[in-house]
Amino acid sequence: MGTEAERNGEWAEVTPDAARRLLTAGVQAFAERGYHATTTRDIAGRAGMSPAALYIHYKTKEELLYRISSVGHRLALGILERARDGAGGPAERLADAVRHFVRWHAEHHTTARVVQYELGALGEEHYAEIVGLRRETDAAVRDIIEDGVRTGDFDVPDVRGTGLAVVSLCIDVAxxxxxxxxxxxxxxxxxxxxxxxxxxxxxxxxPGDHR
Amino acid sequence: MGTEAERNGEWAEVTPDAARRLLTAGVQAFAERGYHATTTRDIAGRAGMSPAALYIHYKTKEELLYRISSVGHRLALGILERARDGAGGPAERLADAVRHFVRWHAEHHTTARVVQYELGALGEEHYAEIVGLRRETDAAVRDIIEDGVRTGDFDVPDVRGTGLAVVSLCIDVAxxxxxxxxxxxxxxxxxxxxxxxxxxxxxxxxPGDHR
DNA sequence: ACGCCATCTAAGCGCTTGCTCAGCTTCGGG
DNA sequence: CCCGAAGCTGAGCAAGCGCTTAGATGGCGT
Known part of the structure; x- marks a missing residue:
């Protein structure tokens, strides 16, 4: 059922159906072998189509990766921003953010693997756009930590470094x-x-007072 | 000077000189582009040799990756085992282990990147051997945490999970x-x-008593 | 009924890949 | 002085790559 859920909903915004099938096939193949070790023939084969069919829906193999990366990053970012903007104190919101972010990386670990570890294969422009999304990801977590420091719930000497470490810890789950x-x-x-x-x-x- | 130190000593055990030059060239190329996106011509070019020269010192491109991975994993494992078997209490030893392990991953981040993120490209037998080394890595950290729990210095509900998280956090630095x-x-x-x-x-x- | 566009395939083009091999050089031991 | 081994190169092979093209197919509006 976990595998089933992976195909449902997550890529609902991708149409038509054939484009979505190619995309999920790409996710599987990229996650297993990596982008460069995956052939367009393999992707098309998993989607039950001929190699040429890929190029009706995507200009290049790189654009397929970009679509995956773009949708995936927006999903992951949404999870963190929803937690950041939610109700409750900093501790609850940080715990919620980490819990949901980590759960997503585990449940959708094939998607997450591609999203987090294959972005080096993107072209320059696409890469720059994705890096922007990743900065927002870091910022969302940092915002919650800063809130907690302000209210005195947290005790963090290095907010920026700790925030990066938290995001890094969660991402590596994939x-x-x-x-x-x-x-x-x-x-x-x-x-x-x-x-x-x-x-x-x-x-x-x-919290009480520190030092 | 950091780049200089990267070439010195670290690969001292690899001989002859030409084999070492090819290996460091491989490390750079694999770290930049990934194993599958790197060509044997690129590696040989960086080492100042013709493409054919690679095959005098290594049977295949995969064996070059294996050599890098093998030496690198043993270096990283050595750092942790030295900290585990060192003097001092669990807290000092765990802090030492993390400090040195993280520093190595940052200082030698090109090597570490190949070592930690390209092992999927290894052949079956080589992969199995490397996985064995990684289990020892996990065990070294877990041992220190177990010590700390035993002495009461640490309070860890889930030793195995926490150990994996610690190793994961450190590795992701690369x-x-x-x-x-x-x-x-x-x-x-x-x-x-x-x-x-x-x-x-x-x-x-x-520590005192908890709950 | 008909034409049109979107979709998909079979075939294959041009190029790059990992790897090989015959031959050239260099160099230490007899 | 010569010889064989070791190190290295230039040329190139078979295979596989991303991607293109010409043509078949099917559904839809009119």
Whole structure:
């Protein structure tokens, strides 16, 4: 059912149907072998089409990667921004952000793998656009941490560095997660939310004054 | 000077000289473009040799990657095992392990990038061997955390999961670090050592009783 | 009924890839 | 002084690559 859910909804904005099938085939192939080791024949084959059919819906193989990367980054960014702008104190919002962000990276680890680790294969212009989205990702997490420092809920000497570390920790889930492991995406999300709260010096009880 | 140090010593065990030049050329090329996007002509060119010269010292392009991966993994593992078996309490040893491990990933980020992110391109047998080394890496960190839990210095509900998260956090430095950033490898090592001590519930003063 | 456009395929073009091989040089031991 | 091994090159092969093109097919508005 996890695999089923991966195909449903996530790429709903991609039309027509053939373009979406090619895209999900690309996600699978890129995640397994990497962009450069994947052939257009392989992608088309997984989608049940001839190699030439790819070029009706995408100008180049790189544009297919760009579409995946663009949609994927916007989904991931949306998760963080929704948590940042949600209700509750900084601790709840940071925990929510990490929990959902990590869960997404585990549940959609094939998509996330392509999104997070294959962007070096993008062309210059596409790459620049994606880097912009990634800066927004970093900023969303940093914003929550800054809130927590302001309210005194968190104790963070280096907000920028800690924020980068938190994002880095979450992203790397996509690299090592496999669906045949013992842990579920939910469990990892909860574990990581707890770890991150500790990283920002949030002890669980009222903060008190530091030093 | 950082770039200079990258060539010195690190690959001293690789002989003869031409084989070492090809190897460092491979590291640079693989780190920049990825294994599959790198051509044997590119590697040989960087080493100042003809394409055919590569095959005198390495049977295939994959064997060159394997040599890089093997030496690199052993270096990284050595750093952790030296910290684990060192003197001092669990907190000092864990901080030392993270500090040195992170510093290596930042200072040698080109090597580390190949070592950590290109192992999917290895052949089956080579891959299996490298995976073994990675399990030892995870175990070294887990051992220190278990020590700390035993002595009461750490408070870790999920030792295995937390250990994996710590290793993951450190490894991912190789992905985002660039030498033209503001932070030095030392600074990042110190920052991460502090973050990890917080992750394992080490507050700095004597532990006391929890809950 | 008919033409039109979107969709898809079979065939294949031009190029690059990993890798090979015959031959040239260099150099230490007898 | 010569010889064989080791290191290296120039030329190139077979295979596979991304992508193109000409033509078949099917559904839709009129």
């Amino acid at each position: 690299r090592w997660f496999t669906s045949d492991g013992k842990r579920t995406p939910d469990e990892i999300g909860d574990l990581y939310a707890g770890l991150v709260l500790r990283m920002v010096g949030c002890t669980g009880h009222r | 992905r985002w670090f660039t030498s033209d950033g503001k932070r030095t490898p030392d600074e990042i090592g110190d920052l991460y050592a502090g973050l990890v001590l917080r992750m394992v519930g080490c507050t700095g003063h004597r």
